[in-house]
Amino acid sequence: MVIWSQRQRADTLSTNDTEKTIKKEMDVNVIDGLKWLYESRVLPLERHYLFDEFHSPPLEASYFEAKPSILMVGQYSTGKTTFIKYLLEKEYPGMRIGPEPTTDRFIAVMHNSIDGLIPGNALVIDADKQFRQLAKFGNPFLNRLQISETDSQVLESLSFIDTPGILSGEKQRTDRGYDFTGVLQWFAERVDRIVLMFDANKLDISDEMKSAIEALRGHDDKMRIILNKADSVTPNQLMRVYGALMWSLAKVLRMPEAVRVYIGSFWDRPLEYDYNRRLFETEEQELFNDLMTLPKNARLRLLNDLIKRTQSAKVHALVVSELRRHMPLVLNKKNKQKELIQRLGAIYNDIRHRYGVPISDFPDVESMQQKLKDVDFNRFHSYSKTLFAQIDQMMARDVPxxxxxxxxxxxxxxxxxxxxxxxxxxxxxxxxxxxLKGEGMDAGSDGADWIVSKDRHIYDKAFATLSPINGKISSVRVKAEMIRSKLPTSVLSKIYRLSDVDGDGLLDGDEYALAMHLMAIKLDGYDLPLQLPTHLIPPSKRDTKL
Structure with missing residues (x-):
C-alpha cells in the first residue's frame, strides 16, 4: 500500500485562549487521509457554526469508502432505467420499463453475488452503507427508496442511482409527499457523475425538471447530458432537436459555455434511422470512456468535493460570525435580528471586501434569509481564529x-x-x-493482404506522373499533390511522416500509396494514429521496420 504521511491530532490543551496541540505521526492511505482531514479540520468548523442546519449534514466514513456512483435524472420515459440495463447487459431486481412513469422510487443499483432488494427503512440503519442521513427526509421518502443488488462485473466498480421520472404537464400537480429536489441535492453532493437524460421525441423541460436542475447547480463538473433515442427521428429532425435542446439548456443551466451533449440511442432495439450510426457509436465511445475513468479519478473527486465543501463551510462561518458580531448583548435582540436578515446582501458585500471571498461562493441571499428567520442568533459564535487557521493550514499544507x-x-x-x-x-x-473495428486505421488488420493494394493501381498511375527518380519522389513533389486534398498542413505533415517508413525523406511507390491511403482515411472522418500500425507497413519494408 502506498503511504501518505501526515499528522493526526492526539490531544488538545487550551491555556489563556492559546491551543497547544500534541500530535503524533500516522501513516494512512488516501481514503484515511481524506477522512482525517474532514474530521479534524472541516467538521469542527461546521459544528461550531451550525453548517448542517443551513446546508448539508456531516459526512460519514461510509461516504469516503463508497464506490464511484452515477445519478440518473430525467423526465419519465427518457430511458434512464434502460440506460442502466444497457450498461449492465442484464436486468436487475425492481426494474420496470414503460412509456408512462414506471420508476416511482429512488433505486440504488449495487453489487452483490445474490440478487435482492433492501427497503429504505432497513437501508438507513445500515452503518456500512452511505445512505443513513437520508432518514431526515421521512417515511414517505423511505417508502420510495430501495437498494437493488445484483451480480454484475460493472457494479464491482460503479453504482447507479435511478430516480423517479420527473413529471410534466398535468402530472406535475401530483404531490410526491417528500422533498424531491432536496433528495436530488443530497445525492448530487455525493455522486461522481450526474447524467441528465432527454428524449429526442419530447424536449419540453417541465417546471419540476427546472427545479431539479436548480437543485443540481454547483455540480456542473459532474454533469453529463444525453440526448437519447436519437435514431427515432430523421437526421434533419435530429439537428433541429439538438439545437432546441442546447437553447433550452442554456436558459435553465445559466452556464456561460455550451454544455457537452452526447447523442445516441442507448438500448438494444434496431435503429429506426441508421444514417447517423457512426455518430452514435462515436458518441457512445466518448461517453463510456468518460465513465470508465470514474474509478481512477474517484479519490480526486472526493478531494475536489471536500475542497468545495470546505470553502462553503468557511463562507458560512464568516456570515454567521459576522451576524453574531452585530448582535446586541442584551436589549432589542429580535428587532436587530430582523434588521440583519434584511441587510444580508450588504453583509455579504462587507465580507467579500474584507476577506476577498468571490460573490459566487456565497449562498443564495433569499434562501439564506428564509432559513435565518427560524434561527436564534444567540446560538451563533464569534469569529474563531483557531478554527479558521486550521482551515487555512489544511488548504496550504495538507491538501497539496x-x-x-x-x-x-x-x-x-x-x-x-x-x-x-x-x-x-x-x-x-x-x-x-x-x-471502429475493421474501419479507418483498423481496416485490413485481420487480412493477409496489404489493404493499400486494393487501390494501388490508382496510386501507381498518379505516382508515375510525378516523374520519380530512381523509383522515388521528393517531398516537394509530394507536397504539391497532397495539398490538393485541402487537409490542414499539420495533418499532411503527419501523414508524410507516417508514410516515410524508411525515414530517408523521399517516398517510393509503396510509401506514396500509403500516403494516399492515409489521406483517404482522414477525409472519411477517421483519426490518424501517433505511430503506423503494423498491418499498414508496406510488405517490402516490414523486415527492416520491425
Missing amino acids: KLMAQIVSEQMSAPVDQLTVRGGRFDVLNREPFGY
Whole structure:
C-alpha cells in the first residue's frame, strides 16, 4: 500500500485562549487521509457554526469508502432505467420499463453475488452503507427508496442511482409527499457523475425538471447530458432537436459555455434511422470512456468535493460570525435580528471586501434569509481564529500533500482497479463489433493482404506522373499533390511522416500509396494514429521496420 504521511491530532490543551496541540505521526492511505482531514479540520468548523442546519449534514466514513456512483435524472420515459440495463447487459431486481412513469422510487443499483432488494427503512440503519442521513427526509421518502443488488462485473466498480421520472404537464400537480429536489441535492453532493437524460421525441423541460436542475447547480463538473433515442427521428429532425435542446439548456443551466451533449440511442432495439450510426457509436465511445475513468479519478473527486465543501463551510462561518458580531448583548435582540436578515446582501458585500471571498461562493441571499428567520442568533459564535487557521493550514499544507499522494496511488494501482470492466464496457472492444473495428486505421488488420493494394493501381498511375527518380519522389513533389486534398498542413505533415517508413525523406511507390491511403482515411472522418500500425507497413519494408 502506498503511504501518505501526515499528522493526526492526539490531544488538545487550551491555556489563556492559546491551543497547544500534541500530535503524533500516522501513516494512512488516501481514503484515511481524506477522512482525517474532514474530521479534524472541516467538521469542527461546521459544528461550531451550525453548517448542517443551513446546508448539508456531516459526512460519514461510509461516504469516503463508497464506490464511484452515477445519478440518473430525467423526465419519465427518457430511458434512464434502460440506460442502466444497457450498461449492465442484464436486468436487475425492481426494474420496470414503460412509456408512462414506471420508476416511482429512488433505486440504488449495487453489487452483490445474490440478487435482492433492501427497503429504505432497513437501508438507513445500515452503518456500512452511505445512505443513513437520508432518514431526515421521512417515511414517505423511505417508502420510495430501495437498494437493488445484483451480480454484475460493472457494479464491482460503479453504482447507479435511478430516480423517479420527473413529471410534466398535468402530472406535475401530483404531490410526491417528500422533498424531491432536496433528495436530488443530497445525492448530487455525493455522486461522481450526474447524467441528465432527454428524449429526442419530447424536449419540453417541465417546471419540476427546472427545479431539479436548480437543485443540481454547483455540480456542473459532474454533469453529463444525453440526448437519447436519437435514431427515432430523421437526421434533419435530429439537428433541429439538438439545437432546441442546447437553447433550452442554456436558459435553465445559466452556464456561460455550451454544455457537452452526447447523442445516441442507448438500448438494444434496431435503429429506426441508421444514417447517423457512426455518430452514435462515436458518441457512445466518448461517453463510456468518460465513465470508465470514474474509478481512477474517484479519490480526486472526493478531494475536489471536500475542497468545495470546505470553502462553503468557511463562507458560512464568516456570515454567521459576522451576524453574531452585530448582535446586541442584551436589549432589542429580535428587532436587530430582523434588521440583519434584511441587510444580508450588504453583509455579504462587507465580507467579500474584507476577506476577498468571490460573490459566487456565497449562498443564495433569499434562501439564506428564509432559513435565518427560524434561527436564534444567540446560538451563533464569534469569529474563531483557531478554527479558521486550521482551515487555512489544511488548504496550504495538507491538501497539496494529499494531492501528490493521489497521483502516487494512481501510478502504483493495478490497471483493473482504475477502470470499469464487464457489461457494455467490454462490448466496445469485442471483435468484430468493437468500436471502429475493421474501419479507418483498423481496416485490413485481420487480412493477409496489404489493404493499400486494393487501390494501388490508382496510386501507381498518379505516382508515375510525378516523374520519380530512381523509383522515388521528393517531398516537394509530394507536397504539391497532397495539398490538393485541402487537409490542414499539420495533418499532411503527419501523414508524410507516417508514410516515410524508411525515414530517408523521399517516398517510393509503396510509401506514396500509403500516403494516399492515409489521406483517404482522414477525409472519411477517421483519426490518424501517433505511430503506423503494423498491418499498414508496406510488405517490402516490414523486415527492416520491425
